[in-house]
Amino acid sequence: MDVSFIFDDLNDAQRQAVSKDPCPMLVLAGAGSGKTRVLTHRIAWLVTALEVSPLSILAVTFTNKAAQEMRHRVERMIGSPMRNMWLGTFHGLSHRLLRTHYADAGLSNSFEILDAQDQHRLVRRSLRELNLDEGFWPPRQVQWFINSNKEEGRRPTQLEGSSDNQHQTLTQIYAHYESLCQRFGLVDFAELLLRSLELVQNNEPIRDAYRKRFQHILVDEFQDTNTIQYRWLKLLAQPRNSITAVGDDDQSIYGWRGARIENMALFQKDFPETQILRLEQNYRSTGTILAAANSVIDHNVGRMGKKLWTEDQAGAPIRLYAAFNEIDEARFVLEHLREWVHEGHRRDSIAILYRSNAQSRVFEELLLSEGIPYRVYGGLRFFERAEIKDALAYLRLISNRHSDPSFERVVNVPTRGIGARTATAIREHARASDTSMWAAAVELASKTQIPTRARTSLNYFIDLIEALDASTQDLDLTEQTDIVVQRSGLIDHYRKQHGEKAQTRVENLEELVSAARHFNYDPADDQHPDPLSEFLAHAALEAGEGQAEEWEDCVQLMSLHSAKGLEFPLVFLCGLEEGLFPHQRSIDEPGRLEEERRLCYVGMTRAMVQLFLTWAEVRRLYGRENYTRPSRFLSEISAELVDEIRSSTVLPRATSTPAEALNTVAQTSSPGINLGARVHHAKFGQGTVVSVEGQGEHARVQVRFETAGSKWLVLAYANLDPA
DNA sequence: GCGACATTGTTTTTT
DNA sequence: ACAATGTCGC
Numbered sequence: 001m002d003v004s005f006i007f008d009d010l011n012d013a014q015r016q017a018v019s020k021d022p023c024p025m026l027v028l029a030g031a032g033s034g035k036t037r038v039l040t041h042r043i044a045w046l047v048t049a050l051e052v053s054p055l056s057i058l059a060v061t062f063t064n065k066a067a068q069e070m071r072h073r074v075e076r077m078i079g080s081p082m083r084n085m086w087l088g089t090f091h092g093l094s095h096r097l098l099r100t101h102y103a104d105a106g107l108s109n110s111f112e113i114l115d116a117q118d119q120h121r122l123v124r125r126s127l128r129e130l131n132l133d134e135g136f137w138p139p140r141q142v143q144w145f146i147n148s149n150k151e152e153g154r155r156p157t158q159l160e161g162s163s164d165n166q167h168q169t170l171t172q173i174y175a176h177y178e179s180l181c182q183r184f185g186l187v188d189f190a191e192l193l194l195r196s197l198e199l200v201q202n203n204e205p206i207r208d209a210y211r212k213r214f215q216h217i218l219v220d221e222f223q224d225t226n227t228i229q230y231r232w233l234k235l236l237a238q239p240r241n242s243i244t245a246v247g248d249d250d251q252s253i254y255g256w257r258g259a260r261i262e263n264m265a266l267f268q269k270d271f272p273e274t275q276i277l278r279l280e281q282n283y284r285s286t287g288t289i290l291a292a293a294n295s296v297i298d299h300n301v302g303r304m305g306k307k308l309w310t311e312d313q314a315g316a317p318i319r320l321y322a323a324f325n326e327i328d329e330a331r332f333v334l335e336h337l338r339e340w341v342h343e344g345h346r347r348d349s350i351a352i353l354y355r356s357n358a359q360s361r362v363f364e365e366l367l368l369s370e371g372i373p374y375r376v377y378g379g380l381r382f383f384e385r386a387e388i389k390d391a392l393a394y395l396r397l398i399s400n401r402h403s404d405p406s407f408e409r410v411v412n413v414p415t416r417g418i419g420a421r422t423a424t425a426i427r428e429h430a431r432a433s434d435t436s437m438w439a440a441a442v443e444l445a446s447k448t449q450i451p452t453r454a455r456t457s458l459n460y461f462i463d464l465i466e467a468l469d470a471s472t473q474d475l476d477l478t479e480q481t482d483i484v485v486q487r488s489g490l491i492d493h494y495r496k497q498h499g500e501k502a503q504t505r506v507e508n509l510e511e512l513v514s515a516a517r518h519f520n521y522d523p524a525d526d527q528h529p530d531p532l533s534e535f536l537a538h539a540a541l542e543a544g545e546g547q548a549e550e551w552e553d554c555v556q557l558m559s560l561h562s563a564k565g566l567e568f569p570l571v572f573l574c575g576l577e578e579g580l581f582p583h584q585r586s587i588d589e590p591g592r593l594e595e596e597r598r599l600c601y602v603g604m605t606r607a608m609v610q611l612f613l614t615w616a617e618v619r620r621l622y623g624r625e626n627y628t629r630p631s632r633f634l635s636e637i638s639a640e641l642v643d644e645i646r647s648s649t650v651l652p653r654a655t656s657t658p659a660e661a662l663n664t665v666a667q668t669s670s671p672g673i674n675l676g677a678r679v680h681h682a683k684f685g686q687g688t689v690v691s692v693e694g695q696g697e698h699a700r701v702q703v704r705f706e707t708a709g710s711k712w713l714v715l716a717y718a719n720l721d722p723a
Numbered sequence: 724g725c726g727a728c729a730t731t732g733t734t735t736t737t738t
Numbered sequence: 739a740c741a742a743t744g745t746c747g748c
Contacts, residue, residue, distance in 0.1 A: 063737065091738040115738080140732095189738045224737095256735065356734050358739095378736080412724090419724055541738060561735050583734055599735080622733070623739040 003049045006041050006077070010034075017277045018042045019049070022216060022242035024271030026264065028249070030308040031293070031605035032284030032567065035246050036066075039218055040073040042244060043085075046216055047078060054085035058214040058236065061089055062221050064542045066565070070220070086214070090229050091189060092541055094196035098187070099537075101206055105199045110400045110533065111185040113540035117384070118405045119143060119188045126177040129431065137173065145170045146177060150190035151226045151258035153197065184404050184436060197232045210236055222247030222267075226258035234270055241271055249304045250297050253561060253599045255591070264304065282308045282605075284567050286315025288641050289611050293604040295638045300594045317643040318611045320634065325618040326575075330362045332614060333572045334370060337555065340570050340610075347373060351556045351568040353603050355581035358621070359574065360557050367555065375551055377558035381543035382515075387490065387505040391512055392539055394488045395481065398469045399532050402436035411441075414493035417457035425450055464488070477531045481516040485509050560603045571607035573600075576615040576631035600633045613642075679720040 007015050014034055017027050018041045029035035043059060046052040061067045067088050075082055086093060095113070098105050114122065123139045123146070149159065156175035162168055181187065187195065200207045217237050219225070222245035225233070237243040245267055252261040260266075268274045282290055290310050297303070323329035337350055352363055360376050367374045382388060390413050393406035400406075411426075412418040430440035444450055445458045468487060472480040485491055494505040519535050556568065575581055581600070586592035604611060615630050677689045 089738065095738095113738090116736095138732095192738080254736080257737080358733085361739095415724065417724080543738080559735060580734095585734070595735095620739080 003045065006045050006048065010037070010041065011281055013277060013279050013281065014038050014041070017244075017279065018045050020275060020277070022050075022240075024237070024241045024267070024274045025244045025277065026222075026267055026274050027244065027246040027277045027279060028304055028306050029246050029279040030248055030282060030306055031251060031602070032282040033279035033308070034283060035248070035279065036070065036073070036220070038279065039220055039244070039246055040070055040077065043070075043074050043218065044077045052216060054082045056213055056215040057085050057087075057218070058093070058216070059085065059087040059218040060093060060220065060233070061087075062224055064089055064092070066220060067092070089541075090225075090232075091192050094192040094232075095537060095541060097196045097199060097210075098192065101199060101203075104203050104206060105195050106182075107187065107195070108185040111187050112396065112400065112403060112533075113192065113537055114181075114186050114188040114405065115384070115540050115543075116143075116189070117389075118186075121405060121408070122180060122186065123173070123177055126173055126180060129180075130173060130176055132169070132173065137169070142170065142173050142177075146174050147188075147190045148258060149174065150188075150194045151228060153194060153228045153231065183434075184402060185400075186403075186405070193226075193228050193232070197228045197235070200232065200235050207235065211238070211240065215240060215242060217243040219243070219245045219247075223249050223252040223261055223264060224254050224259045225263050227260055227263075230260065230263045230266065237271075241273070243271070248306075250300075250306065250598055251564065251602050253564065253595060253602060255595050278306055280306055280308055282310045284608050285310065285312070285605060286609060287312050288315045288317055289604060289607050292318050292611070292637045292641045293601050295641070296597060296604065296633055296636045297601040299636050300597055316610050318613060318637070318641055319643050319645055321612065321614045321645045322630070323614055323616040326359070326362045326616045326620060327366075329574060329614050329616045330366045333363065333574065333612070334366055334372075336612060337372075337570070337572070345569065347553045347555045348551075349569040350572075351558065351563065351566070351570070351606060352572045352574060353558060353560050353563050353606065354574050355560055355583060355599070356575075357559055359580075363557055363574075373552055373554045374557055375554040377556070377562045382508070382511070383539040383543050385505075385508055387494065387508055388512055388539075390490055391481070391485050391488070391509060392536060394465075394468065394484045394490075395532060396536055397438070397465050398472065398480075398484070399530070399536070401438040401465070404430075404437050407437045407441070410488070411458075411461055414489045416460060416489075418454060418461065422450055422454040422458065477519065477535055478513060478517040480532065482513045485513060560599050563606050564602050567606055567608055569607075569609040570612075571603070571610070572612045572614065573603045573607075574614045575619070576613055576634055577619065577628040578631055579626070579628065580619065580621070581631055582633070597633065597636075600631075677722060679722060681720055 006018065010018060011034075014037065017025070017038045027035070027038060029038065039059070043057060046057065047054060059067075059070065061070060071082060071085075071087050074085075074087075086096075088096070098107060098111070102109050102111065120139055120143055123143050124134065127134055127137055127139065127142070149155075156171050156178060159167070159171040159174070162171065181191065200210060214236055217233065219233060224247075233243065233245075245264075247264060249261055249264055252259060255261065268276070285293070287310055290308055290312075294308060321329070321332050323332055333352060337352075340350060341347060352360075354360065357378055364374065364376060383392070390410055393403075393409040396403050396406040397410070408423065408427075411423060426437050426441050426444060429444055430437045433440065433443075441458055442462060445455055445462055450458075464487070468484055472483055475483070491506060491509055494502045494509070516535060519531075519538065560573075579587070582593055582596035586596045613634065615628070615634070617628060619626050619628055679687055679689060681687065
């Protein structure tokens, strides 16, 4: 068969990686070097040239988006659907494994997936049941303790015997939490991975079956694998050892949530015949941008060694702006983004990137007031919205009455007279008789232990769920969802409320019905007992990014982490200040600092044509104004690549005299009253102009006075003098 | 059970 | 600053 089409648009290194005989292979793929392309082409090559069945391929990614994209690309190349190829996220594939072998994994066939919120709630419940004070054992920290232990493959029994009291208690909570999960058939995200690892680890027949089946394993973003993900891969890959791992140690930015960059070294040790290939030609950025990014990442020690290069000419210099404060920073970005759009570029070719999501606000406010469409990534996703989770909880109760988290969530939503008191009674009773809350509620509803009023309400709720179940038995998922949304009273509940928020909630609920409609259930392909459970699992595993939302041509705002894997012609990398980026909490530890540097590298390498870097000398954070110093990463960029734009502000810089300061670009008609100018006011004394709005008579300035605090003043009346 | 006030904790995020 | 909880009084 002619397979030349697979190699047509590949360079030598890529070609080698794609067509290497099956072996353990580690592909070090730099930013923009065609990493995804290598993976997809290799799959295509395996299937066509080696005539490998798609059934015997296992391809793993981290995000659903990446998985979808990869499947799509492979299918387009091969020209036929690849439904039976196992291509998905670690969590998705683990889930599939557990559904198929639930009994061997020690689970019930109706186990459900807990998301982070549900897990948080369950941790709190564990604390309550153990009579531990939340103040002393913050649920979030407990959650972190549990997850990070699971990610390292540690069960409570392996943690016992510590002499440290605190550690002992945490382990005890972990154990209790686990018993609750087990009792109610709940599986959190880390548990999906750990269970499925333990399944293949402890069950020889199953392990052998999958080893035999998966003749070729491919892994994307290998540098982000954690301990148990790597163990799982290793277990499945041996002894055949045809495993292709693609990754970039310089883009490892998830160490804080358990990713082990060391897995790249471990891989070479565990698979001694490993072939290492490097993809070092970058097709994305200009020479200048690449050189700048390289000069930053060069400051990390212990890299695997890789030098990105490009055939592109130098390109425009990187432009650096020292803003006076975050408002000035946003203004600067706006100004240059406008210019870019005026040159005829699309808005969605622009990204504003920042270290922490809180930084988006200033940009949003400005873009909104200027009427420029934008989209902020991150934040609540579709299936995480409260009203959606409510509706899903109803659906879940229909399919599994004993789901405590769902029960707790909706017994009183919309409010129907089952308050905290009744809920506690049910919980206590469930605990005492070791059953689910549903069972306890059914029992209590016929007894006189609780007030008649509450009992009536409880009976109403029980009947509602039973009725919903009975009447939707034979309906399809869409109708089922529709009826639940209507009859649960959720829609009416929000319809009655006014305001924009309630309105979007109603719309979201309607959207859920259409999400159910578009959800295709494939009974042949999957292990799910019914479409409903599969839909629920889908909701938990795939939070619904971009659920049916049509985005017009928008400026893209996102954190550096969410920008990984994306590229934009124009990038603004903002807030390059010590303490913000690198983040304060990463500054002291060398390992974490290097991760911040990699994050900076990731950010810079997103830019294709033009990169702007900005920092603000004063930044309001958590309600406090802070004086900042420029990020160390700025000084790590070779100076000749950077065009430092003169700040329109007066900086407390030794080089500028007050006279020079007052003559910098005027934005107001009053000479000398510019951003950053030192001024004097008859009543408030000395101060500094921190922001300026409007022109001429209507000009207003915000002045931060040394003793009188921060004030907004109308220039025409304030009688400010340059000081 | 609900609204009004107080308290709290704020990096990054997928699944 | 601010959102997201928790507590209290009705």
